[in-house]
Amino acid sequence: xxxxxxxxxxxxxxxxxxxxxxxxxxxxxxxxxxxxxxxxxxxxxxxxxxxxxxxxxxxxxxxxxxxxxxxxxxxxxxxxxxxxxxxxxxxxxxxxxxxxxxxxxxxxxxxxxxxxxxxxxxxxxxxxxxxxxxxxxxxxxxxxxxxxxxxxxxxxxxxxxxxxxxxxxxxxxxxxxxxxxxxxxxxxxxxxxxxxxxxxxxxxxxxxxxxxxxxxxxxxxxxxxxxxxxxxxxxxxxxxxxxxxxxxxxxxxxxxxxxxxxx
Amino acid sequence: xxxxxxxxxxxxxxxxxxxxxxxxxxxxxxxxxxxxxxxxxxxxxxxxxxxxxxxxxxxxxxxxxxxxxxxxxxxxxxxxxxxxxxxxxxxxxxxxxxxxxxxxxxxxxxxxxxxxxxxxxxxxxxxxxxxxxxxxxxxxxxxxxxxxxxxxxxxxxxxxxxxxxxxxxxxxxxxxxxxxxxxxxxxxxxxxxxxxxxxxxxxxxxxxxxxxxxxxxxxxxxxxxxxxxxxxxxxxxxxxxxxxxxxxxxxxxxxxxx
Numbered sequence: 001x002x003x004x005x006x007x008x009x010x011x012x013x014x015x016x017x018x019x020x021x022x023x024x025x026x027x028x029x030x031x032x033x034x035x036x037x038x039x040x041x042x043x044x045x046x047x048x049x050x051x052x053x054x055x056x057x058x059x060x061x062x063x064x065x066x067x068x069x070x071x072x073x074x075x076x077x078x079x080x081x082x083x084x085x086x087x088x089x090x091x092x093x094x095x096x097x098x099x100x101x102x103x104x105x106x107x108x109x110x111x112x113x114x115x116x117x118x119x120x121x122x123x124x125x126x127x128x129x130x131x132x133x134x135x136x137x138x139x140x141x142x143x144x145x146x147x148x149x150x151x152x153x154x155x156x157x158x159x160x161x162x163x164x165x166x167x168x169x170x171x172x173x174x175x176x177x178x179x180x181x182x183x184x185x186x187x188x189x190x191x192x193x194x195x196x197x198x199x200x201x202x203x204x205x206x207x208x209x210x211x212x213x214x215x216x217x218x219x220x221x222x223x224x225x226x227x228x229x230x231x232x233x234x235x236x237x238x239x240x241x242x243x244x245x246x247x248x249x250x251x252x253x254x255x256x257x258x259x260x261x262x263x
Numbered sequence: 264x265x266x267x268x269x270x271x272x273x274x275x276x277x278x279x280x281x282x283x284x285x286x287x288x289x290x291x292x293x294x295x296x297x298x299x300x301x302x303x304x305x306x307x308x309x310x311x312x313x314x315x316x317x318x319x320x321x322x323x324x325x326x327x328x329x330x331x332x333x334x335x336x337x338x339x340x341x342x343x344x345x346x347x348x349x350x351x352x353x354x355x356x357x358x359x360x361x362x363x364x365x366x367x368x369x370x371x372x373x374x375x376x377x378x379x380x381x382x383x384x385x386x387x388x389x390x391x392x393x394x395x396x397x398x399x400x401x402x403x404x405x406x407x408x409x410x411x412x413x414x415x416x417x418x419x420x421x422x423x424x425x426x427x428x429x430x431x432x433x434x435x436x437x438x439x440x441x442x443x444x445x446x447x448x449x450x451x452x453x454x455x456x457x458x459x460x461x462x463x464x465x466x467x468x469x470x471x472x473x474x475x476x477x478x479x480x481x482x483x484x485x486x487x488x489x490x491x492x493x494x495x496x497x498x499x500x501x502x503x504x505x506x507x508x509x510x511x512x513x514x515x516x517x518x519x520x521x
Contacts, residue, residue, distance in 0.1 A: 027343075027345050028345055028346045029343075150356050153340070153342065153346070153348070153353070153356070154337060154341075156312075156317055156337050157335060157357075159317055160334075160410075161335075162359070201345070204345050208347050208349070208384075209348075209349070210346065210347060210348060210352075213346075213347055
């Protein structure tokens with residue numbers, strides 16, 4: 001049992017520890033819908049990966065990165081309202097992805113695993129990818145923490161104080177794209193934004209500084225990953241949704257419990 | 264003049280084919296307070312954003328003194344309630360390489376009256392308190408030029424007088440140049456060396472008294488409004504005295520306790 005569960009558990013913990021702090025930025029900047037769009041586009045990335053016979057994880061990472069940079073530019077232009085733009089890209093890429101995958105029905109694409117994740121399928125090779133990407137994302141996040149925070153609080157002020165705002169915005173998009181491409185394995189593209197949003201939102205209840213919120217988000221995410229896997233192991237429920245169920249339960253408990261101190 | 268901190272020549276800004284400002288030239292000098300006035304939609308914010316490099320000019324040039332440090336106070340701060348941030352932390356984020364001398368910093372934070380707010384979350388501050396915190400943050404890196412976008416927005420009348428006095432005080436302490444946007448002719452006159460009246464282009468500019476007689480400004484603000492610029496200067500001491508007994512210290516402190 002240990003060797004079956006070890007890699008999935010470690011993988012889940014690593015991803016949750018990364019989505020937590022990054023998710024804090026998603027919450028602070030109201031980018032939940034942006035996360036959804038990238039997640040849906042990841043399915044198109046998978047489909048294109050199949051068509052072009054390249055490594056699927058690589059295909060998803062590349063496609064998400066491309067889209068993130070494209071979105072960063074388009075949103076800056078303000079041609080149409082951001083949520084409309086995201087809605088169009090989100091659903092059209094999901095639809096195109098589904099259509100392409102259905103055309104390749106001779107090849108065994110596990111659609112359910114794509115949509116809802118397959119945590120228990122994580123092996124040692126996946127772990128290499130996951131640890132590498134998570135380490136990179138966390139290192140970049142730590143290095144640029146102050147300017148990213150400044151840019152989140154007030155982009156104009158950050159610009160005048162010498163922060164390269166275009167770079168910060170694109171950087172954050174790219175980090176989110178990377179994490180989504182990796183976390184897809186765990187909870188699947190339909191539930192992925194929840195790993196970004198829910199632990200961070202729960203953490204808000206416990207934090208008085210941005211750093212505390214990031215730490216709590218990571219911890220609560222790890223707790224949800226562990227709890228979800230336990231739930232999945234004991235009751236034979238699907239792993240990805242189980243993780244989200246635990247994360248949501250934590251959220252509701254924290255918000256219903258009387259807050260200590262002010263408010 | 265070559266000594267200008269910032270010199271803008273014939274600035275033109277268009278957005279989606281519409282001209283927002285055109286032929287705007289101005290010089291900002293050290294130790295001088297310049298106030299930008301003008302009706303809504305005159306392009307005051309556009310001009311300030313262009314000078315700050317937040318927006319590109321379609322034509323014209325902006326020459327800054329080399330190594331010029333600008334302190335900027337935005338009109339308001341839209342802070343998400345989900346971001347836990349105390350006043351102290353917000354100020355710390357603004358600290359750079361050219362921090363103010365500690366003595367001066369203490370003095371100015373006292374003048375901004377925010378010591379009692381330092382542990383408060385930013386989101387709990389009133390409009391006036393937020394403005395004072397933003398002002399202090401703009402000062403942290405000992406700027407050569409301070410740009411204030413409607414510094415008294417959301418501040419009550421007694422607070423506005425105090426705010427303008429504080430701005431004059433800052434100019435005296437730091438010797439920096441100040442550019443601010445204001446709506447209120449009555450208030451700005453006493454605290455201003457140069458008024459620039461903007462209505463897409465520079466209608467007129469100069470010392471408040473001088474500008475108050477300009478036909479262009481009378482057309483924009485009416486005789487009454489324009490005369491406020493001149494009248495206020497004469498009445499300032501008197502006006503201030505009669506209010507002075509009611510306003511300072513106690514009253515405004517009491518106001519912030521609620």
